[in-house]
Amino acid sequence: MQNNIMAKAEEAIAAAAKAQEAAELSQFTVNNLWILVAAAMVFIMHLGFAALESGFVQRKNVVNILFKNSMIIAIGLLTYCLCGFNLMYPGFAEDSSGFFAFAGFGLTVPEGGMTSAYADYTYWSDFIFQAMFAATGATIVSGAVAERIKLVPFLIFATLFVAISYPITGSWKWGGGWLDQLGFYDFAGSTLVHSVGGWAALACIILLGPRTGKYTSKGIRAIPGHSMPLAAIGVFLLWFGWFGFNGGSVLSADPALTSLVFTTTSIAAAAGAVGAFVMSYGMFRSYDLSMVLNGILGGLVGITAGADIMSITDALIIGFIAGLIIPLSVTMFDKLKLDDPVGATSVHLVCGIWGTLAVAIFGDCDGCGSLVAQLTGIAAIGAFTFAFAFILFLIIKVTLGVRVSEEEEEIGLDIGEHELAAYG
């Protein structure tokens, strides 16, 4: 009888253990699924960028943008596979200074199996989610240098930038490197992704010079984009994708965190639209669609660094200020004769810095995100990225050349580089 009962009790323990395992597998499955769905949403951001940038350039340079952005996502995925992932998540050695390490070329499933390396998702989920982020930096540059850059030199720049520079600075924080140890906080990449793209864009447009006829003795000539519907489609798709960008950066489907992040992200985007509306009306007395669209993006970039640690009111303020910044920043870059046809530097660099600083101002994460840490991160990543991009682009400039001829610029890159008009 006692043996009988003992057997029953042990049967119960075994059954409970089995149920526990089943519950944990289910939890793992839902967490992993969210990372994959989020990766697909981040992928759609590449369509968002392609549409936005196409819409904001002239009709004669549209094929060129679409070609560049199609190749960037392709090259970005392949180089991240080849070396980027292992540069960004190298597993710094214990005594490492956390500046640089490299886990080797190519991808190999860890020894323990593809579901062994992480608590909440598989090796491949980690790779594909991060890989979708990687090309974003180069895509940001693509818009800023549009309408005058040579195709192949740009693709070479983009390849090396995505393969080397982006993952190295990324490793400093997300790879567990020195900035992470310092307490620098950047939840989903206001600095690591957006300002990195923005710094590279800045370096390139300095070296490339403005579009012919943009800055004349008579003043600044407005060169409006050729399709506002395309631009608007781009911005809405970017907002949609941002739910995956920020929401997936929770790195699990944790209900409290993901739902907070969806909310802060949305509220910041909405407040960005209103901020840009107010400031652009104040500055220009007009209802400026491109400012409102960029205001939405500014709000999204601004909230990205701290989307998981902000209250709704914080998110509203951060987004609203980002929206206010956009018209000011666009005007400032134009005054500096830094020609950026799509406003990428204002959106990604300026609002990226703002969002990273906002963590120090509003954020509340134990022992991290101090003003010193945030400024150090902004400065270090900015200095490295700007220097890398500047030197690389300079080398390409003096060797291959980076700028199309004035005649080609005049007839447009679509015919000049691709012998194809965007519209028939």
Add this chain to the structure above:
Amino acid sequence: MQNNIMAKAEEAIAAAAKAQEAAELSQFTVNNLWILVAAAMVFIMHLGFAALESGFVQRKNVVNILFKNSMIIAIGLLTYCLCGFNLMYPGFAEDSSGFFAFAGFGLTVPEGGMTSAYADYTYWSDFIFQAMFAATGATIVSGAVAERIKLVPFLIFATLFVAISYPITGSWKWGGGWLDQLGFYDFAGSTLVHSVGGWAALACIILLGPRTGKYTSKGIRAIPGHSMPLAAIGVFLLWFGWFGFNGGSVLSADPALTSLVFTTTSIAAAAGAVGAFVMSYGMFRSYDLSMVLNGILGGLVGITAGADIMSITDALIIGFIAGLIIPLSVTMFDKLKLDDPVGATSVHLVCGIWGTLAVAIFGDCDGCGSLVAQLTGIAAIGAFTFAFAFILFLIIKVTLGVRVSEEEEEIGLDIGEHELAAYG
């Protein structure tokens, strides 16, 4: 020995309880994730509306539509945050008549914590999902009043409508108010969302008047939209988003219900296309793309009230009839000289009423959705919404004015209001 066994048994009970908790957390996580993904899909409907409405208006009024719709989603989210959510889900007091209550300005996580308030999702998930719905009403109006309305007066109208009118009528059913107690059934909002937008659109176009030159002594002038690809992109994105709109309205990832809802929603949309094809060919002897596109939307609006309680055959009939209605309704509004450039009143008001009635005809939900209840809901919400919208728009009309000048209408609102052409 006995103590030993007893300890074992208690260990087993504790282990089983822990497993139970883990399983419930996992279930909560997947339910919550679905609400968030659904919210992102509903967000995409705002792009769908922007594209559809842009496509259906003339080339000279496209920037204006894009500007309005960008601001509406921004304002909609912010006002829902400020007061809409707490007006719509006020928690009516026990002895309340269920007509009006207000839980206060702003959002506050409930005392029990953000995951405590609901069985299947968090406080923020509830908010963001509902907030994405809220702006829809104003977006529907935006299309109907296109091509002749002043920007700022429209934005003021949209703000107050979304902030006050939509949540009050919403509270009557989804907030647990008097219509809910009466047995009125409206699963995902054929009445609460779509006909509400449609009634407001109707009130506005009555007060605003038709576009100049639309109804002449020689008859009705067709004013075709400027981009059928944009319109089609809009409709497909709306269909996609409707999976979140209806599917998310299950308010969990319940497998049986969500999969039924996906199927009824799809079949109704498909049948709507066929219904509109048949009727428009019968009426006009032509293969009318805009009718088919609106037929899809009509089918979607029609199934929305009962997507969770219909058989596939029911869904097919409901969608098909909605499709048949579209060409008839569009023709009827034109005969009444009520000018609606995008057919919003036909799609959202007429098919919204049809879908709500269809619950009484086809639906099978114990003790709810009787014809009396459905008619009461339609009439009460229609009367309140129409009156609110009419009075508000009238006040704006006599104070600020609502209509652009004839010259501005002639040159288009893009140049008139925004000094920017949609296409370069």
Add this chain to the structure above:
Amino acid sequence: MQNNIMAKAEEAIAAAAKAQEAAELSQFTVNNLWILVAAAMVFIMHLGFAALESGFVQRKNVVNILFKNSMIIAIGLLTYCLCGFNLMYPGFAEDSSGFFAFAGFGLTVPEGGMTSAYADYTYWSDFIFQAMFAATGATIVSGAVAERIKLVPFLIFATLFVAISYPITGSWKWGGGWLDQLGFYDFAGSTLVHSVGGWAALACIILLGPRTGKYTSKGIRAIPGHSMPLAAIGVFLLWFGWFGFNGGSVLSADPALTSLVFTTTSIAAAAGAVGAFVMSYGMFRSYDLSMVLNGILGGLVGITAGADIMSITDALIIGFIAGLIIPLSVTMFDKLKLDDPVGATSVHLVCGIWGTLAVAIFGDCDGCGSLVAQLTGIAAIGAFTFAFAFILFLIIKVTLGVRVSEEEEEIGLDIGEHELAAYG
């Protein structure tokens, strides 16, 4: 005391069983949710096709494409409901040869209830996911026959093809028929979906003839598409949808498999872009956007048959070769005077065959996917589909006629068939 302990032990067993059940429900819920989300993503592929095909045709034939593709998805869903699903998954009898069976018209929830028929999802989830696939075949044809086919004859062809031919060949493998028993491997449909559409397209364009003026005594006239942004939007949306197409074909949210499939799918698409870039530059010395876009699609079609059994390196090679194939194949079809305005036969037929063969070359699935099995599957499905499509289209040709008049082709099908211009 002993009874007491026994009761405790039994209580523990019951609690563990309850926890086990809760865990299994949670697992079922997440698996089912993924099938539904994947279905929504596959739905978006229909927008992708509509945009791609619209972009690649001339401005005067855009409404026609949009009309066809709107009706195809509608008709596809309804016929799959009426008979397709029960033709494709008939439940072959034990002694059946596995060539043909039919479970009857209409849909009926199985006796055991809608969640009883499958381990991982409901009856409706299965239906709606498969239904979204079904119309794809006809959509592929739509692009190939564009710019010269009569509307109603095409819709009749598409209806019968989707209702009868696609499900019968589908049943041979996915319905458990003779090819499945033979060891033929086609994970998500390189053959069953894509080459099936491609074979039908080939049959139709043979019978239909090229567009007037395409092949002249002076050589082949390039007829560029009218909107590269539309085409690019189409390709990016197709890529996005393919995450659902391939990822959902895992038929559960299994973390290891779904994440592998996302990765192989992405890498093949990226490599396809690079392959097409390289080959088209080699052949034409130009940076050809339409080749790169079709290269992405070729990579996606190529990986589809074996996305779940390939290494990343395999995926890269398969996609790269698919990309190389695209410019060669497009040129070959043009040399054969088989006019396919969007390159559908190259993408879906040629790369579909390539992907199916690649399973035999690279794949590693115990006892399946042998070269003989793969060739048998390709040949059998190709022969049946081509014959069905050829005979059906021939009958329609001699009875109703399939080709618009030369005048209508000249003025365009938008005015000719729809009395509506795509752009105002």
